[in-house]
Amino acid sequence: MSLTDFYNAYLDSQSKKPPTPPAPVARGKRPAPFSLRLSDDEREQLTREAKGAPLGRFIKAKVLGSPLPLCMRQTGLTVHDRESLGKVLAMLGASRIPNNLNQLAFLANTGSLPMTPETEAELKEAVREVRSMRALLMKALGMKTGAKR
Structure with missing residues (x-):
């Protein structure tokens, strides 16, 4: 058998095969996007x-x-403003300020931190300011602030 005969026989065998069915559509596949010209x-x-x-x-x-x-x-904020406020909120959450305040409160409760009325007032004011900053940032971002403490 020559190379040409072999090739022709191969082509004939390929054309006699039933067509392959289309691949099934994957579940959860999103429909094609809809375009709109403006x-x-x-x-x-x-x-x-x-x-x-x-x-x-x-x-x-x-x-x-x-x-x-x-x-x-x-909220009247641009995307850039929202991103900036989100970064500030994330930085506040990642800062050690809330943790440090919690440690000071623990030391005060165990008696390891000398607690004067002035120290107690300053700690309470610091906690109020942190909560206020968080609430203002979340309000500016249009987020719910959750339950008040």
């Missing part, structure tokens, strides 16, 4: 109305008539 003015108007919220999520909420999620409520 003029520059339309996009600028939507961006203003979104007030820093992701534009796609804002348009989806507006079209479907659903309320904006809590994190997207209109």
Whole structure:
């Protein structure tokens, strides 16, 4: 058998095979995105109305008539402002200030820290200020502050 005959026989055998079925669609696969063309003015108007919220999520909420999620409520902040405030809140959480205040409170409760009325007042004021900073940052980010202590 020549190389040409072998190749032709191979092609014939391939054409007689039944077509392979298409691959099944994976579960949970998202549908194709929907595109929307906007003029520059339309996009600028939507961006203003979104007030820093992701534009796609804002348009989806507006079209479907659903309320904006809590994190997207209109706070008047730009995305950059929200990112900056989020970093400040994260830094406050990562700082040792709350832990140090807790250690001071423990020492005071065990009698290891000489507690004068002035020291106690200063510690309580420091705790109030930290809580106030946290509450203000979370309010600025449009987040719920949770239960008051």
